[in-house]
Amino acid sequence: MKKVFITSEIKTVHGGLTASLLNKARILSQEMNEEILILTFNFDANYPDVIENIRERYQLDNRVKIINMNQHYCRKLSNNHQVKRAIFDASALxxxxxxxxxxxxxxxxxxxxxxxxxxxxxxxxxxxxxxxxxxxxxxxxxxxxxxxxxxxxxxxxxxxxxxxxxxxxxxxxxxxxxxxxxxxxxxxQEDDNIRNFESIEAFKTAFILEEIVKTEPTIIVSETRSQDRLLLDMKQSYIKKSFL
Known part of the structure; x- marks a missing residue:
């Protein structure tokens, strides 16, 4: 069974709830040999650097994966494409x-x-x-x-x-x-189709169900109260829910 934690964000400077989540993930992976997914939903242009720092600080092994929703779609749709540096040219000013x-x-x-x-x-x-x-x-x-x-x-x-x-x-x-x-x-999308979502909750739900769970039996743990409603609204029989 997949084990997924959802939280709003993980930042380099964070509080006790985030620290508790990361320590739980480390214990589950290292002491119980569990594979853990941590999902976040915020935007951060430097997310790969943030996560690298977090992994080092909390000694997270490869069984713990931290996936950001926005980064996921950018990476999923960017295979074999050239990096395009585009800092604004202010030389004329x-x-x-x-x-x-x-x-x-x-x-x-x-x-x-x-x-x-x-x-x-x-x-x-x-x-x-x-x-x-x-x-x-x-x-x-x-x-x-x-x-x-x-x-x-x-x-x-x-x-x-x-x-x-x-x-x-x-x-x-x-x-x-x-x-x-x-x-x-x-x-x-890559085929130039546009998919519309009427709320951020609908977008998060599609990300979790279509990109992460994929109908596999999964336990999803909500670590922050702001994400509780998102989880409560998931009625799929293959999802078990936990609120910490």
């Missing part, structure tokens, strides 16, 4: 005075781009209108590829749309927001 880890770029004395940099690596670019309104943000992965673009509502600092990309520059997931919450999603 005037470089302003650096401020900490921020660089600013101007055109005709108007702010156009704010760039976040750490250890000489570009993390993200924020783009501004003539009136200094943030209208778009690009987030880059460790290879310098666009991992996500966020689009902001006019006259507001709220995101209304995001697109997640695979390393070759192809859009994979589109997320539409309302009142700061993801309301609808679209999955762009």
């Amino acid at each position: 005037v470089n302003g005075r650096p401020s900490g880890k921020k660089l600013t770029y101007y055109e005709n004395d108007k702010l156009r781009v704010k760039r976040s940099v750490i250890d000489n690596r570009v993390l993200q670019d924020e783009f501004f209108t003539d009136s200094k309104r943030l209208y778009e943000k690009w987030i880059y992965d460790t290879d310098g590829c666009i991992a996500m673009r966020s689009f902001y509502q006019e006259g507001s600092t709220k995101v209304h749309r995001q697109i997640i990309y695979r390393p070759d520059g192809k859009a994979i997931i589109e997320r539409l927001f309302e009142k700061d919450k993801i309301q609808k999603l679209r999955l762009f």
Whole structure:
């Protein structure tokens, strides 16, 4: 029987619940020889680096697999495709005075781009209108590829749309927001078909059932209360549920 833990996210800096989950996974794999899947649902452009750090800190062996929903679809649909580095070319703009880890770029004395940099690596670019309104943000992965673009509502600092990309520059997931919450999603498939989801919960459910469980007998453990409803709504007879 498959053993799956679901949690919202795993970050390098995390609290006691995440630590407890990772320690459980380590004990089950090393002392009981169990294969464990941990599923997460957040977006992080640097997720592979985060997970490598986590595996080392918690001494997780190969029987523990950590799979992020967004990374899964990007990897699944990116076989045999070339990496496309696409950091915004700001060479035509005037470089302003650096401020900490921020660089600013101007055109005709108007702010156009704010760039976040750490250890000489570009993390993200924020783009501004003539009136200094943030209208778009690009987030880059460790290879310098666009991992996500966020689009902001006019006259507001709220995101209304995001697109997640695979390393070759192809859009994979589109997320539409309302009142700061993801309301609808679209999955762009390899055959150019588009699959629509009416909620983030529907998208998570499809990911778990179609990509992970695949009708195999599975016990799914919910580690955070925010994921309980997702699990409760699964009525498949081959799924057993546990809430910790």
